[in-house]
């Protein structure tokens with residue numbers, strides 16, 4: 001069973017527009033290189049905050065790095081609040097490589 005996203009937070013971030021199910025234009029989390037994991041610092045706050053399991057850590061040289069599963073991300077923004085490096089923003093799914 002999945003939790004409902006925090007709609008108040010979404011409305012705060014994106015205005016009072018309709019909140020619909022995931023569409024091609026739905027925003028998803030995007031992690032920048034300022035993430036602590038890219039500096040070899042073990043941090044998994046975003047994964048711990050994600051209620052849908054959209055943040056996965058992949059092994060890489062120098063330590064595990066976070067990756068967003070855009071099919072699982074509902075754009076709730078919980079990871080943004082949890083990130084101590086301010087490394088996460090929301091972006092349209094189709095702009096994320």
Ligand code: SF4
Pocket residue numbers: 031034035036037043044045046047066082083084085086087088
């Ligand atoms: S919470 Fe921020 S700094 Fe920590 S692993 Fe996630 S993106 Fe990186």
